[in-house]
Amino acid sequence: MVNTISTYYPVAIEMNPDILKIENLVKSFNGNTVINGISLSIAQGELSAIIGPNGAGKTTTMLSIMGLNRPKSGTITYRGKDITGHAPFKIARAGIGFVPEDRRVFPDLTVLGNLDVGRRTPKNKSKKWTLERIYKLFPRLQEFSHRNAGTLSGGEQQMLTIAGTLMGNPDFLLLDEPSEGLAPIIVKVLGEFIEVIKQEGMTVLLSEQNTKFALKHADRAYIVDNGSIKFEGSIDELEQNAEIKKRYLAV
């Protein structure tokens, strides 16, 4: 399905390590706290995974970053600028692309229409996501370019959501449980896609329940359970920590 793009020029890795910093984020929904004091920092060009069971607060963290819900306290800074509680469209324009867990495609628009909504030219022209690149990455979307998104299958809709976000040429991608409910063959395609953008130097925050899939691609991992971080560290450190693995990952 996805043919890897071998010929690709190396990416300059900027020096400042933390592109995104969250300091003790707290969020509660009518009374019960969903996140109490999550802090994390994401380095440029790295893929960090947030792993944890359903309801651990992963999606809520993602939504808070994207400004789609207003945290009770705590700050979120992106490239040194505080973006806590800013309007989603400002955060998106700052360079953060968001792929929601429930595949929010626009059903009455065609595939092309969906891709057109988030389209934005990037600051530096070099890393531009064009329609051709998207089609090369997801050829199926080219086939259905004139069909209404509502008629696509789950997997195709997931591809379309990701493609739609890429059209905004973000340099930081939030992927919220992308493998949720996808057939294994599609999960494989998703994995290849993640490798491609990692090679390109895209910084990614991946939230997943599917631990195996997440750890396969992650450079760093955060394990989250009922609203707080239980482990933070590189994949190697996680590998050695049998106790965490036994307790949370049942591997």
Place this chain on the structure above:
Amino acid sequence: MDKLQQVNKNWIFGAATVALLFILPFVLARFGTTGEFWIWVTTEMIIMALFATSLNLILGFGGMVSFGHAAFFGVGAYTVALLMKKAGVSLILALIAAPCVAGLTAAIIGWFCVRLIGLYFAILTLAFGQLLYMIAFQWYTFTGGDDGIHGIPKPDFLGPTNYYLLCLVVFIACFLVMRMIVNSSFGLSIRLTRENLDRAKFIGINVRRYQLINFIMAGFFAGIAGGLFAELNRFAQTEFLHWSRSGDAIFACLVGGMYSFVGPAIGSSVLIFLHIVLQQIHQSLVEIWAIILGFILLGMVLFAPEGLVGLYGKITRKLKT
């Protein structure tokens, strides 16, 4: 202040208001003809308070916006008008028949409307209301068309004060019955359908049937208000059924406070009071009072959606803390 104390306090407050309301006409009567005019006005306030409270069964407690409630008010009015004028029925009998006919109409219309939710419910009730309005307007031979029915006989002992007392007694009876309904288990389930429709369905409430019963009861009490109103002015007019009258009642609930039981009664009385006083203040206001009322309503929607009772609650709570 625990629950029991709060309940007692309400009852005392309620009893005191009722006592005051009973004395009011006699006090007013001492102010000559101006007082007599205000007896007429307070009678109208009582009738309209009953109408607004009946609407609130559907609106505040049922969470459903009906733009057709005036139709039941009008049906009640025409029932009294026709029975008394053409069939020579006594006032009491007519006032019993009015709510029954209105309730029956509400059953027919309600059966269709409760199957819809939100906007669609609002527009369907508006459509049915206007349908009845048009029929009343066209059916000249039966309803007198746009002339309406005039000269409804009125027993001569029913002077302004006595008619006020009759309306007050009927209002209090209806008020207590409606209050009982709202606080009953039936009332709680209705409120649940407003809070969270799905949860109501999960725990086995037959939502449609409850909403229909609620709709019929609201229509029933609106019919009484319509009947009393027809006898007040001794005529019934197609205009009673118009949707703008439903709009006025909805505003009365909002201004008073939809989520309190006594809110609509206060709201409708305040609106009637404003309607008269605004024009009395100064001659120039006579032409622009309607726009002033419009701005007041706009202000309420934007800044005090919980209404006067809600505001009162908020202020007293602030004072206490």
Place this chain on the structure above:
Amino acid sequence: MKGKHVKIFITVLAVMFMASMAQAGDTIRIGWTADMPGVGATFYASQKKAIEMFIEQTNAAGGVLGKKLELVIRDSKLKPDVGATMARELILSEKCEFLIGPTSSGVALAVTKLGETNYAPYIPTLMAKKPEVIYTNLWGGGLSSFIKQAKPYGLFKKASITSLYDLDMLRATGMDMPEGLLGYSRCPFYAVNTLSMQVFVEQYHKKYNEWPSDWACMAYDGLIALTTAIKKADSAKSEDVVKVLGGLRFLSLRGPRYLRAQDHMADVGLYVGYTAKDPKYKGFLILKDVVVVPAQMVWLPVAEVKKLQP
């Protein structure tokens, strides 16, 4: 529509017996329940101008029986029950001795405008019948839009339509109004050649820079009748004034008139004529070579009136 005969409209002094209050003060308060919103606005605006002019002039000339006239207006919002409440307020609370208001079914008819404004579909059927004369009790805005919609079809080249051509309708139809149509009007200021009408029209035009509509003239006449009755009764108390109403003679804009004893109907006739352009009145047509049909030939005999009363 309902085959109702056209009721003769007069601003009758609807005197309410409930107000037997002695009017001590030095003013005579006249209450007016007017329908301001919607279609009622047309009549409200023109009547108000004439009434205010009358009161201004009368008070300037020393008032009636030495008492100044004072107008108290209330908006009855096109709703009869609101009208009833306001009437009660004017009498009981505002202590108005006299009440004027829309007492003609004509106003009520126009006020509850639920007829269709789109008359176009009737036109071909009318054309097919090759009518000579079309009689309708459409009037006011309804009639004006009918004529406008019918004109392009050349309906009026062959057929003439007779109906009420009051000034508001003539003004609304403007130059679309075909010429040579037979019609009637209740109080066409331009066709009444009494001196008092000329003076009134001139003052009205000077004061408001527009021509007085039928309603304005009739409102003015109503007040003339009222003040004449007060002077004749030599008292501003409503029950005294009522006694003199029967057969009251008063000099209206339309010449000397009287009130029929049984029901106080005024003997105002109708003015019938043909539409024609007139250089003096730009923007609308008027009725030419007008014939006055006296009230006696038009109004409802007393017996029938008794039957109709509720």
Place this chain on the structure above:
Amino acid sequence: MGIEFYLFLLINGLSQGMVLFIVASGLSLVFGVLRVINFAHGSLYMIGAFLAFSLSTLLPAGSIFSFLLLMLLVPLAVALLGLGLEIPLFRRIYGKEHLLQLLLTYALLLILDDACRLIWGGDIRNVARPDLLAGSIKFFDMFLPTYNVFILVVGPLIAVGLWFLLYRTRAGNLIRAAVSHPEMVGALGVNVSRVMTATFMLGCWLAGLGGVLMSALANIDLGIGMEKIIECFAVVVIGGLGSIGGALLGSLILGVGVAFIQLPLSRAAIVFPYFAMALILIIRPWGLFGKPER
């Protein structure tokens, strides 16, 4: 009577339907995107008609260019008025419960209708048709009013223009995307509240245009606002809330329906819109083209 008569009724019904479509499509669009049913939409239509009248008195009468100028300026003025309403009022109630939104627009209806009375007073007014459109065209052996035919041309043009805007431009994509997931549109970097304001102004523009076209078709009086909003509800309900195609079909059904019923049973003609509305709502609550309320 013959075939021409029925053809005549059809054309007349269609032209009434077209004006109704232009106004109702505005209401449907605003509901589709903003999830707000705007009771005051009828008042904006009436203001459009009155503005057309006031402006027409300043322009040379009878010339087609002054009428076209009316068609250009008045809708823009009403759209600007829409902007003045959307920011301080509507923006505060998005997402709030239906009842508050209904009441806000209802209060606005009371205020705007009354403002019209105070500004334009009670006289019945209308705009004289430009000479070019004043007469009638010979059709077989019958006369059709040119103005009605003009509306039958303008109506479809507006429909096509609206379709093109919605389905063939980026703005259209954004508007239709905001219909299903406004927050997602925001997360994709689009200033959603600006999209909503633009949509609201487009809705008002359509109401204003409907007002201008109507001002030369029949009389303008203070009752047309209230009348039109009810007709728009009927159209939007029959066609399906939020669907422009539905609004077109709904308004033509109503226009032709009333025209044909008017003759045999004129009394029923007034009842027909409500009857159709009730019938459709019972059988297919979300109308012919609408989607079940999410």
